[in-house]
Amino acid sequence: MMPDLRAKSADRTISLGFALLITFGLGWAGIIWPNLGTANLALLLLIPVVLAASGGGRVLGLGLAILAGAVFNFVALEPRLTFAIAKSGDLVTLGVYVLVAVVAASVSARLAAAGDRAREDATDSALFSAMTHQLLSASTRELIIEVAVRAVTNCTSFGCAIAETNHDLAPPGSQDEAAARWAIVHRDVTGRGLPLFSDASAIYVAARTGRRALLARIDGAGLPDARLGLVRKIIDEAADALDRIELAARMEADQRKADAQTMRRAIFASIGHDLRTPMTALRAGLEGLSGHDPTQTELLRADALRLERTLHNLLELARLEVNDRLPIVCSIDLTDTIDAAIDALPVTTKDRVHIWIGDETPLIQSDPIMLHHIVVNLLENAAKYSPASSNIEVRAESADGGARLVILDEGPGIDDDVADLFGLFRRGTHGDRAPGLGVGLSVVDAFARALGHIVTVRNRPTGTGAEFVVEFYGEPPKS
Amino acid sequence: MSAAILIVDDEAHILRLLRAVVERGGHHVVTATNGREALHLARTSSPPVALLDLGLPDRDGIELVKQFTDLGISVIVVSARDDISEKIAALDLGAADYVVKPFDTDELLARLRATLRSRTPQRRRVDVLQLGDVRLDLGARRIQRNQSEVHLAPKEYALLDLLARHAGRVLTHAQLLREVWGPAHEKDIEYLRVAVRAIRQKIEPVPSRPTFIRNEPGIGYRLMVPEAPAEGL
Structure with missing residues (x-):
């Protein structure tokens, strides 16, 4: 705390009063007892000088030093009780005495000031540490x-x-x-x-x-x-x-978000687990069927696969909805994508797919898993909405600095309600005879949006059937 | 037949089903329903291969992958968790393969055979692979297609060699990049795509419909070697 100015000036007055009192007291004593001794008086007169200097600062100290010199001269130097000096030696004595008094005054004043400063610093640092303490607990x-x-x-x-x-x-x-x-x-x-x-x-x-x-x-x-x-x-x-x-507030919010995310992930994982486990038994059971018409069991297996895909699609859509599914983009060769997608199809569909990949087809940037689901769903869609033995064509080629994936079927093509085609659970008017919920195209649409790919559909320019096109931009500039 | 295959799964009917499938493939089987039992069996009956479910009641199966691999057991993860990062983690920890439930039983048996094959000691292993009309001689570092030499760039050869030495097993992108291009290029998937494309151009009958180097989306590549019909185990 700042030392109170008023308290300081009171201190000064008191010091000065005491110093003057002692000085004049000593002068009086010197007059009454002439045999007090010059040296004793000189030493005693330094006391008020030091007192004034430490209590009142350098200026007061100097004043007292001069006053002490005068008193010393008046009382102790011959001729006594006058300010005159008889012997030249006494002049030197007085000079030395005043000098000593001045030095004493200035040393004490400096010591006193240093003491004040230290006290002030101590108060300041106490104040500062008390404040930082309070700041720490302020919420x-x-x-x-x-x-x-x-x-x-x-x-x-x-x-x-x-x-x-x-x-x-x-x-x-x-x-x-x-x-x-x-x-x-x-x-x-x-x-x-x-x-x-x-x-x-x-x-x-x-x-x-x-x-x-x-x-x-x-x-x-x-x-x-x-x-x-x-x-x-x-x-x-x-x-x-x-x-x-x-x-702290931001970290807490992040933590809450991360906790929610972890919880969601755990829920999705457990739903996935609970769906897949019975599917495992179901599929294995179908494979174990013997003594039946193989084409019949093959159809059942294809149904089981489709059921799996629908469940998977629904799960993926839900994850995308709550931002649990963020794309991880890398370089991809469409040859790989097409190969893996066809591999995931039922045997009966695999045989219908014909591939053409242009030699100059560039690598594209995408999330391999999401793109995989896009292509599998487009192929399944093509298979679903076209005659059982018709051809499905998959083409990959370079286009405008990027690449393009085209899937063509030999089905009835599409009506004008193209905008609705990708909507969740919607199907074209031909959908009545095709199995499935139309969830597949919703996944295609949602994933393509998340990845920044453009999916369009139209009727084939030649012959009947639909043509789905996925367009990939060229490589984004490297950051 | 040699030592039994260890199957670890906490769901009784899936365990029964896996046992039936593996026994159909001509193998003996020991089973465990939790991690503690599994570790005990791994130590006492030293199986060559373990089929391991990751969702065990007493611990995360991913911990067992490392412990089993350290014991010299090849691990095929058979999990209902279809999470790409988990697959990569398991493979990077040394799992030989990863099969997602629901699985195709023939596929599972094929993976099991491939894993058992890759356990054959190095000196007894054939250094020559026949991929269709392509003959891959790893010892002589030569590739022939219909008696004529096929020339691969050094990195392309190194990649094919690595895949061939782990034929039938999926190697992750990171594993392939690390081995062939070095640890600094672990994330440069583009290198890998370009090299795979180049190799396919030179050895695949139809490069746009690959039959040898197969892609596992988001995970890695696997070299498929046509199985000899006599090897019906």
């Missing part, structure tokens, strides 16, 4: 600002206000507003009595640290540099504390 922005305001007020004995913008502290259009804005922009201190904006009504101190601005207005002037330095440390600390709670 809201309001509390932090309150703690900082209290600390600045204690430290300066002036009123103080702290805010995050200059609008809250300085009236618009005033010199103060300009000072406040300057302080925020330069993360510095300015205002009343300071270079720049010395006409402002207050001192403005902006925090040097912190992600956001923090500004204090001190309603006073004439703060010593050391005080101002402490104020700046307080504001910086408050700005750091604000950052800290913001970071």
Whole structure:
């Protein structure tokens, strides 16, 4: 805390009073007892000098030194009780005496000042550590600002206000507003009595640290540099504390989000597990069927596969919906994609697919798993909506700096309700005789959107049937 | 037949089913329904191959992959978890293969045979692979197609050689890139795509419909070697 000026001046008066009292007392004693001794008197007269200097500072000390010299001359040097000096040797004695008194005064004054400073520093650092402690336990922005305001007020004995913008502290259009804005922009201190904006009504101190601005207005002037330095440390600390709670809040939000994500993932994994386990038994059971018409069991197996795919599609759609399915994009050769997609089809469909891949087909950027599902669903769709033994053609070729995947069937083609074709659970009007829920095309649409691929459908230019096209842009610029 | 195949799955009817499938393939079988039992059997009956479900009641099956591999047991993960990162994790930890439920029983048996084959000690293993009309001589580092030499670039050869030495097993993108191009290029999948395409151009009968180097979407590649009909085990 700033040592109270009034208390200090009272200290000074008391020191001076005592010093004068002792000096004149000693002078009186010297007059009454002439055999007190010159040397004794000289030493005793140094006491008030030291007293005045340590209690009242250097100037008082020097004054007392001269007064002590005069008293010494008046009482102890011949002719006594006059200020005259008879012997030239005594002149030297007096000179040396005054010099000693002056040195004593200045040493004591300096020691006293150092003591004051140390006391002040100790108070300051106690104040500062108490404040940082309070800041640590402050959990809201309001509390932090309150703690900082209290600390600045204690430290300066002036009123103080702290805010995050200059609008809250300085009236618009005033010199103060300009000072406040300057302080925020330069993360510095300015205002009343300071270079720049010395006409402002207050001192403005902006925090040097912190992600956001923090500004204090001190309603006073004439703060010593050391005080101002402490104020700046307080504001910086408050700005750091604000950052800290913001970071903590963000981490907590992230944690909550991650927890929710983990929970969702676990739920999807367990749904997937619960669906796949019975499918395993079902499929194995179908494979074990013997003594039946092989074409019949093959049909059953194809149904089981389709059921698997539908469940899988629904699960994938749900995951995409809640952002649990984020694309992981890498370089892909469409040859690989087509190969793996055909491999996932029922045997009866595999044989119908014909592949043509242009030699110049470039690599594309996509998520391999999502693209796999896109192509499998498009192939299944083609198989579903075309006669059982008709051909399905898959083409991959380069196009406009990217690549294009085309799937052609020999079915009835599409009607005009193309916009609806990709909608969840919608099917073309020919859908009545085809099995499935139409979930496949919804997955195609959703995944393509997530990946930035463009899927279009139209009737084949030649012959009947539908033509689905997936367009991939060229390689995105490397970041 | 040699030592029994270890099957680990906590669901009784799936365990029964797996046992039936593996026994149909001509193998003896020991079974476990949790991780503790599985580890005990792994130590006492030293199976060559374990079919391992990842969702075990007492621990995460992925921990067992490493422990089994350290014991010299080849692991085929048979899991209902269809999560790409989990597949890659299992394969990178040393699993020989990963089969997702529901599986094709013939496919599972084929994977089991391929895994058993790859356990043959190196010196007894044939250094020559016949892929259709392509003859791959790993010892002499020569590839012939219909008696004429096929020339591969050094990286292409290194890749084919690596796949051939693990024929039938899927190797992850990261494993392939690390071995052939070095650890610094572990994520440069493009290199791999380009090299695979080049190899296919040179050895596949129809490069657009590959039969030898097969893609596992998002995971890696596997070299498929046509099985000799006599090897019906």
